[in-house]
Amino acid sequence: MTFVRTEPESDLRRKDHLTFKGNRSQGRHGWLRLTPAYSLHLVQDLVAGLSRQDVVLDPFCGTGTTALACSGQGIACDTVDLNPFLVWLASVKCAPYEEAELRHTRKFSRQAMAQELNGNDAWAPPIQDIHKWWSEPTLRALSALFARMTEEPASGARDLLHIAFCRTVIETAAVSFGHQSMSFRRADPQPMLFNESASEVVLGHFERAVADVLNTAVETPTGSARVFLGDSRNLDALLPPERYSAVITSPPYPNRMSYIRELRPYMYWLGYLTDGRQAGELDWKAIGGTWGCATSLVAKWEASPKILVPWKGFDACIQGIKEHSDLLGRYVHKYFEDAALHVASLVTILARGARVHYVVGNSKFYDVLLPTEEIYAAIFEAAGMGNVVVERIRKRTSKKELFEFIVHATKP
Ligand SMILES: C[S@@+](CC[C@H](N)C(=O)[O-])C[C@H]1O[C@@H](n2cnc3c(N)ncnc32)[C@H](O)[C@@H]1O
Structure with a gap:
């Protein structure tokens, strides 16, 4: 050697x-x-x-x-x-996407932005101590957004929406990333701007995530x-x-x-x-x-x-x-x-x-x-x-x- x-x-x-x-x-x-x-x-x-x-x-x-x-x-x-x-994540990152799938993803995001997220009775994942991750209003907004996605049929567009959703989930969670792994910050994490509602915060993150994902989904990997x-x-x-x-x-x-510890939020959602x-x-x-x-x-x-x-x-x-x-x-x-x-x-x-x-x-x-x-x-x-x-x-x-x-x- x-x-x-x-x-x-x-x-x-x-x-x-x-x-x-x-x-x-x-x-x-x-x-x-x-x-x-x-x-x-x-x-x-x-x-x-x-x-x-x-x-x-x-x-x-x-x-x-x-x-x-x-x-x-x-x-x-x-x-x-x-x-x-x-x-799933690696397959979605390596997949080619058709123009129609990209269009549909963009349309879903535009329609989502037009309606307030009100998820009082929407499903939330059975993750332990869920309020360590998200405050109640943020969780309700995430649940409402996710409920809209569950109506989507399985497709490349839904995969891209799920990636953007995962980004939103982690960006709105009360976690910090240190040199090696993740730690919780504090129970009620969302710094809301002025009177911004949880729905607006969640939708803001989602819209930016969709835009970012679409920007690069358009390039098709060749191998x-x-x-x-x-x-x-x-x-x-x-x-x-x-x-x-x-x-x-x-x-x-x-x-x-x-x-698994770090992947839990995505895996439960x-x-x-x-x-x-x-x-x-x-x-x-x-x-x-x-x-x-x-x-x-x-x-x-x-x-x-x-x-x-x-x-x-x-x-x-x-x-x-x-x-x-x-x-x-x-x-x-x-x-x-x-x-x-x-x-x-x-x-x-x-x-x-x-x-x-x-x-x-x-x-x-x-x-x-x-x-x-x-x-x-x-x-x-x-x-x-x-x-x-x-x-x-x-x-x-x-x-x-x-x-x-x-x-x-x-x-x-
Ligand atoms: C250090 S990570 C790899 C990171 C990767 N290079 C990247 O850029 O994301 C190690 C991976 O090995 C996987 N793993 C651990 N034991 C495994 C096994 N017995 N068979 C297959 N995968 C395993 C884990 O799930 C984890 O995703």
């Missing part, structure tokens, strides 16, 4: 263009702001090294950054996620993107053998961040979640999942004697973490067991000569530094991949030892 540090440490501090923050004004990439998205610039640099003959895979789709970046360059890309909301609902620990059951010539991806990091138990069960299926009931399931989880994590310091690392917290030791062990299962299934669907690029972050638990990049490198080598290179790309904002890396490897 080769270790490359691309830049002096001081230059690695806070490169916002290498995170989701750089994606906001990037056409369709900016449709819905989500913390787990990785940098478009980074992906574009990696995609620039490919040709139209390449077939790309992103086994951890998230918001579909890789698929959309490939589509923009006319490169075919398949992508997989086990979260059905993200599968074919296919988005699959599935588990990246069993890729061989989902995708054809020896097909992919490149992988550009960012798996979850072993840092206990829950994707659009019907992908109907109770808290489901959120925990979905997170339990995710690599590194730790939300709700996933935590108690991790506490009972036992390592499999058949799956070895091939990095030499692994057992000592897990023991070191377990001395402070048995739960966290099990969490990290499970994370890398899942990563090893994923890589074992990945190699079977890679073509000879395929180059993989994994954007990963290291973590620290108590005084134990977890070199995620080295462990992935060791897993790739043990799975028969060659030419493994670890490239350090960015200092993260949190603790001082935390960095982001790209682990590159080639299938012989």
Whole structure:
């Protein structure tokens, strides 16, 4: 394994263009702001090294950054996620839209603006502590707007309206986005201008979101993107053998961040979640999942004697973490067991000569530094991949030892 540090440490501090923050004004990439998205610039640099003959895979789709970046360059890309909301989001971001669908979306928005939103008896999602998210008047206005959308038949236009609605939902919620995840601000969040009503505030956000979405929906991506609902620990059951010539991806990091936590508002409004138990069960299926009931399931989880994590310091690392917290030791062990299962299934669907690029972050638990990049490198080598290179790309904002890396490897 080769270790490359691309830049002096001081230059690695806070490169916002290498995170989701750089994606906001990037056409369709900016449709819905989500913390787990990785940098478009980074992906574009990696995609620039490919040709139209390449077939790309992103086994951890998230918001579909890789698929959309490939589509923009006319490169075919398949992508997989086990979260059905993200599968929908990525499909909608990569889809072509007909003129009639764009016209219909615009017309719906114009008609919505013409009527006050009065949703006294309209449905609201069964999300716990809903008033932590939205004040009662804002919630009623959102519910009324959503009720109008449920009358729309399934179509590209309805998908675009749902994207604009998701934007409105989050822009009117009492949440702030810190460096790593989302936090609540205060119970009654809406700064209303003078006598502006909740209906006017919600409609204002919605109108701007529709305009923004329509601006970029008009450009048709040229590459074919296919988005699959599935588990990246069993890729061989989902995708054809020896097909992919490149992988550009960012798996979850072993840092206990829950994707479901941040996605909950969208998932409840659009019907992908109907109770808290489901959120925990979905997170339990995710690599590194730790939300709700996933935590108690991790506490009972036992390592499999058949799956070895091939990095030499692994057992000592897990023991070191377990001395402070048995739960966290099990969490990290499970994370890398899942990563090893994923890589074992990945190699079977890679073509000879395929180059993989994994954007990963290291973590620290108590005084134990977890070199995620080295462990992935060791897993790739043990799975028969060659030419493994670890490239350090960015200092993260949190603790001082935390960095982001790209682990590159080639299938012989
Ligand atoms: C770091 S995010 C990917 C972010 C993505 N690169 C983007 O730009 O939005 C990791 C993703 O992996 C997904 N994931 C976790 N475990 C998975 C599994 N076993 N199979 C498929 N997807 C999984 C999560 O749902 C999450 O969307």
